[in-house]
Structure formats: C-alpha cells, structure tokens
Amino acid sequence: MKSLAPLLCLSVLFTQVLSAADKARAWTSPEAALAEDPDFAIQGEYGSDKPGATYGVQVVALSKGAFDAYVLEGGLPGCGWTREKARMQLTGTRVEKDITFPAGQEKISGVIRDGAFHLTLASGEKISLPRIERASSTLGAKPPEGAVVLFDGSNADQWKDGKVENGLLAATGCTSIPLFKDCKTHIEFRTPYKPEARGQARGNSGIYYGGRWETQVLDSFGLKGEENETGGIYSIAKPALNMCLPPLVWQTYDTEFTAAKFDSDGKQTAWPRITVRLNGVLIHDNQELPKTHTTSAPLSGPLTAEGGPIYLQNHGNPVFFRNIWVLPGK
Structure with missing residues (x-):
C-alpha cells in the first residue's frame, strides 16, 4: 500500500495556503465588501449620534460569522463615552439570521436582529439600539486661502x-x-x-x-x-x-x-x-x-x-x- 504521507502533507500545505489567503484578504471598496461578505453589513456602530444616550455599541467583524461587541456606557465615543466610563466586551456568533452575544462576566447579553442591537442589562432592562453610520464633521473640508x-x-x-x-x-x-x-x-x-x-x-x-x-x-x-x-x-x-x-x-x-x-x-x-x-x-x-x-x-x-x-x-x-x-x- 502506498504511503499517504505525501497526500497528507499536500493537504496541510493547502490548508495553510487558504488560511494565509484569508488573512491577506483586504476589501478596499465598501460596495464589494457588502456584496461578498455578509459580516460587513453587521459590523459598525449601534446607538445614537447625539449626546445623552445610556449606551452605545461598537461591533467588530472577525470573519466567518464571529464578532466582538464593545458596550459603552454613556453612548458612543464623541457622544458621551469617556475613558472613565464602563467598556464591556461581548463575543458573538451568527445563528441563522441573528448574531447572538451570550452573557459574560458583566452579566449583560445582546442580539443583533433586524438592523438593531438588542441589549439586555444585568438588571433585566432591555434597550434597542439601531445601527447608525457616522461621518467626520470635517470631511470634505476646503483648503483655506494660502493653503x-x-x-x-x-x-x-x-x-x-x-x-x-x-x-x-x-x-x-x-x-x-x-x-x-x-x-x-x-x-x-x-x-x-x-x-x-x-x-x-x-x-x-x-x-x-x-x-x-x-x-x-x-x-x-x-x-x-x-x-x-x-x-x-x-x-x-x-x-x-x-x-x-x-x-x-x-x-x-x-x-x-x-x-x-x-x-x-x-x-x-x-x-x-x-x-x-x-x-x-x-x-x-x-x-x-x-x-x-x-x-x-x-x-x-x-x-x-x-x-x-x-x-x-x-x-x-x-x-x-x-x-x-x-x-x-x-
């Protein structure tokens, strides 16, 4: 019987090449990312672009239906959260149409469904935070005279x-x-x-x-x-x-x-x-x-x-x- 070692080596090498290719994959167009990776439409900010919010959430895509979520007390950065306030991390995965974030050490949990992050606090209170897209206030700034x-x-x-x-x-x-x-x-x-x-x-x-x-x-x-x-x-x-x-x-x-x-x-x-x-x-x-x-x-x-x-x-x-x-x- 012929040895399977060469085939196993090729299989391992192929897996390593695929893994390296995944890590090297970089989308430079939001249109292409949206069309080719369903996670791109999930990652982003949830909450309000105005001061006064109780919480905001930032969701980071980690590929293949895995996400980290950062729950920020006082709202999103620039709208209420500061370094002195709580920042709590949740880990989530895609389960059919939902992204679920089980409760961790902070006793909070969440689910992304229908374009919103539904947050459940340790007290049992539920808060629904819509997905928003913020833009810099200086985007497109014109060069002044003398620039x-x-x-x-x-x-x-x-x-x-x-x-x-x-x-x-x-x-x-x-x-x-x-x-x-x-x-x-x-x-x-x-x-x-x-x-x-x-x-x-x-x-x-x-x-x-x-x-x-x-x-x-x-x-x-x-x-x-x-x-x-x-x-x-x-x-x-x-x-x-x-x-x-x-x-x-x-x-x-x-x-x-x-x-x-x-x-x-x-x-x-x-x-x-x-x-x-x-x-x-x-x-x-x-x-x-x-x-x-x-x-x-x-x-x-x-x-x-x-x-x-x-x-x-x-x-x-x-x-x-x-x-x-x-x-x-x-």
Whole structure:
C-alpha cells in the first residue's frame, strides 16, 4: 500500500495556503465588501449620534460569522463615552439570521436582529439600539486661502514616490516635496476591511509631521485607543478617546503642528507640539513631542530649524488618502 504521507502533507500545505489567503484578504471598496461578505453589513456602530444616550455599541467583524461587541456606557465615543466610563466586551456568533452575544462576566447579553442591537442589562432592562453610520464633521473640508494643496485627486506631483489609484493617493511611503514648519494640516484616509487580520496587520499606515512624528493609521475601530492605534501619537501618547470609525469609512485627521524652537545660537529651546482632531473630535491638546522622531520615521537625528515634509507610511496595507492640504503658519 502506498504511503499517504505525501497526500497528507499536500493537504496541510493547502490548508495553510487558504488560511494565509484569508488573512491577506483586504476589501478596499465598501460596495464589494457588502456584496461578498455578509459580516460587513453587521459590523459598525449601534446607538445614537447625539449626546445623552445610556449606551452605545461598537461591533467588530472577525470573519466567518464571529464578532466582538464593545458596550459603552454613556453612548458612543464623541457622544458621551469617556475613558472613565464602563467598556464591556461581548463575543458573538451568527445563528441563522441573528448574531447572538451570550452573557459574560458583566452579566449583560445582546442580539443583533433586524438592523438593531438588542441589549439586555444585568438588571433585566432591555434597550434597542439601531445601527447608525457616522461621518467626520470635517470631511470634505476646503483648503483655506494660502493653503498648499498636496493632493486633490488629480495627480501626485507634490509627492516623491507618490502613486494615484482611482483618484486616491496610495500609502506608498511617499514624502511631500514642500516642507513645513508651523502649520495646520487636513488629511482624509480610509483603511481596508480585513476581518481575518488582527492587531497591526489590520490596515496599518501612518502620517508623519515634519517627517518625524507619527499619528497612527490603523483599523482600530472598537479597540481601547492606544499609542499604536488610530489617534495615537506613536510611542508618545494615547488619544483622549478612540474616535476611529469602522473600516472603509472615510476619516479625517486635522492637526495644528508647532515646530521645535531655537535661539539665535541655534540651540533648541522647546520641543515641537501638536493638537490633533480625529473625525472632528479633539483627542490631543497641545501635546509635547519630546523626542527627535517616532518609530520608522524617514527623518531622525538632531532637530534643526529647517522645515520637514508630510510622510505617508507604507506598511504593506491598501490604505488610501484624499483631500490633503497644509496651511503654513505665519
């Protein structure tokens, strides 16, 4: 009888290839994701886009009918929830037409049915939260007078190593040709939908100011909001709250950057500072940047009085940008 070992090896290899392909699958179009993966229509936010809600829920798709749900006391981020309030995690699966979330340690449970998250509290109280789609309040912001338009969808002439795909700027590790000191910046970005991926493999990129200090770009929807997640200033500070929206939703960074200061002898007298708004919500207020650069920055070494570029990191993920402009300080 012939050995079955070669066939078993091929079977294992085929399974591994399929698993790797699943983890690498990245949707870059919401229309395609909606048509091809039923989980995409489930993931998202449930609750109200106005202050005053008792609870809000963020549901993260983990592929093949598996989901995590984060129940937030006081409503969704930016509408009531803050880090001081409860954040409770539920794990759910698809059961026929419903997504069920059994009670865990917090004694709460839920089910997604007919476009709403039906939450049952430990007290027995039931709350129905409709699925909603929020958009950044600064989406589509027009460049003010005096602004330098770095990307408007027509070409990548303002970038070294820039690449335009379907009117969008790809995250190719491109560097702006103009340099800036004090400035205000508006950037719109979109992360892919990668339900099989986890952590830093889930739509990773980054925006560097002065070519040195990074605000992270990542599909960190629903997560805690750490230094290495969207809204974080990498290796320096976590955001006041996680304002990251779901994958394939256009999001915005609006920043005010103050360059490092030097005296007449060229000696540094102050570190740079940055104020950051993610999707229109303040998450860093005049945050000091007390190091010469953050991880993977294209520029390093001692600071100088010269200006620096905007840099869009290539981390091997199909992240895209649009509507990028910078208003230099006076």
